[in-house]
Amino acid sequence: MPKIIGGSLEQHREQTRRRVFDALSTLLGQRSFDALSMADLAAEAGIGRTAIYNHFADKDAVVVAFASAETDRYLARLDSALERADGPADAMRIYVTEHMDSSEEFHFGFGPELYGMLSRESVAEIREHVVAVESVLRGIIDDGVAAGVFTVDDVTSTMSLVHSCLATRRVAPGAVVTFVLRALGT
Structure with a gap:
């Protein structure tokens, strides 16, 4: 069972999304969008490679x-x-x-x-x-x-x-x- 960040499932979702958004900003400063993968975003955000798909389709x-x-x-x-x-x-x-x-x-x-x-x-x-x-x-x-x-x-x-x-x-x-x-x- 994955660990929930924050005090509630809603806080977990919001914090995870914020981490992915921060990762997107960081990675776009380093390389082009087409060079990014969902796995790159997940790794930069510090979440599981498959967990990112619970929040975003692509x-x-x-x-x-x-x-x-x-x-x-x-x-x-x-x-x-x-x-x-x-x-x-x-x-x-x-x-x-x-x-x-x-x-x-x-x-x-x-x-x-x-x-x-x-x-x-x-x-x-x-x-x-x-x-x-x-x-x-x-x-x-x-x-x-x-x-x-x-x-x-x-x-x-x-x-x-x-x-x-x-x-x-x-x-x-x-x-x-x-x-x-x-x-x-x-």
Whole structure:
């Protein structure tokens, strides 16, 4: 009988999943996704080679579950921060700052190389999580336009441009906030 980690079966499952996610992050820093096996993930996570299949069907399932967990954690943090927003411009400031401040803590994307190796179904599942984050930004922009605070002709293009600004790593968050707010006509 395998040893249960944590005080309950639920805690065991969560801790095991977290260990596998940490292993995935570590191993992807060392080699490509196609060079990883489920046995590699299990060994790095410190769990049995067959036990990993009690939690994940395959490598794609690990990536999808990891993306889901990261998105859920990020959205919880973002929602909490946005509760203190005083209007759309402040909400945009918080959105940009939170995204940039948390880029080291959260994995916002694995890159096109990894996505190209996943099944279409897995990519579609991951896309659902991206849409959840995008819906927060869309809501902020829509609120700003409705309040007359933002001048936006095309919300979808504006969302892409805002997210492009957030991809930079060499610019101070304050400079990005100022740029985005000016671009929105604030």
